[in-house]
Amino acid sequence: MASMSASSIELRLFQSTPHPCGYWPLRTARDLVIDPDDPRLEKLYPHGLGWGFRRSGNLLYRPQCPDCQACVPVRIDCERFVPNRSQRRCLKRNADLRWQIIYAQRSDEQLALYQRYLAARHPGGGMDKHTAADYDRFLLGDWSQTRFMEIRGPDHAGNDALLAVAVTDVTVAGLSAVYTYYDPRSQARALGTYAILQQLQWARSRQLPHLYLGYWIAGHAKMAYKRGFSALQAYDGQHWTPLPDDRQAPQSA
Template identity: 60%
Template structure:
């Protein structure tokens, strides 16, 4: 398919993981479609894969591929058209004392300690409780991704880290962890708002938010960032408020 390595998908292999426990609905099984993790072109193919509804976890680029369930819908924000709603504007005002900076995706002891506190408070019993430095590196940094850490601090204290990938014409929100003692600040919402602002400053077209799941307590918040586009499996189309994709 041409000689441009950014668009050369000739010989690209995809693998079906087979059935495994669903990370969102424990009573269900799931399957994923995974790009060949040994393909040396992954860094170049990744932006294209994002546009196909894939996302990254560590060095794995995957997309849900369940036979009877289609609850996971890839979504992205067209940043030029985004306008924060009233609740999001309140979140920005509430965090007026927070300073942000983009730093290399390199683990620090401070970040690791915050990550472990977050997992203990938010995902106890979820299989990530014992994550240490090696798991941090594997899950959040990876070997080939063009990632950055967006740090949030108030009065010098690290409050949150938004792990963010930089693609050709977009940012991708990989994972955000924050201080559970400051949950009332709405740091997850703040992270998305600041990632949108970052993408806009760099004149990027989209912020990819991973998967939206209608009615899921931990995933449905993504719908509040409007306008929002959903991947149908063939194309991206704008979701209207109340749309079930």
């Protein structure tokens, strides 16, 4: 346990025990966690985003691995963002979809889609066995202002269906894209990219400055899509600065 003073805010911080890295299977990771019993967590959350923290369930954490600094917090400056040609094609391709923002409460339909997604994207990794209780522990928070962006439209068979859910936290600092899952049979739609584009539109409609995307890792295939968004900023531990095209995140020793 350690204390931290950031912008005159006193915090109690805990370091997790070593656990398997969720990004590099052969590596071990550790996290820095803000005291989960702190009654100020909802008010601290916008500050935490600005310090590179992320929410998982009721925890605010950021990676703190002794031999690796590969995880770089990133966010999009909503006002400066301009979609590129590929993203404009994504919007056009998905013009037949509709989306709505609802309160974060799990439904059977959402859980079924989530389990199909994990079975296709994370086979044999443990997440593919997630139950309803695991869903709630991972995506929902007792103190966070969490919303679900439900995306609906024709599925691979032409039936109207729930195609994607973007789990999103709303704060005064911006929106935080917690997790997005989608129908793996609709992969050609690039629903992950589409969800970010709609979250950006949502943030702009509320005049929120940033969309937080979690962590980017140079050289990691599953993180490469984040580099495709303009006005991307990275946090170096002290400041948020534009992430130029030739930026390389630090790699483990």
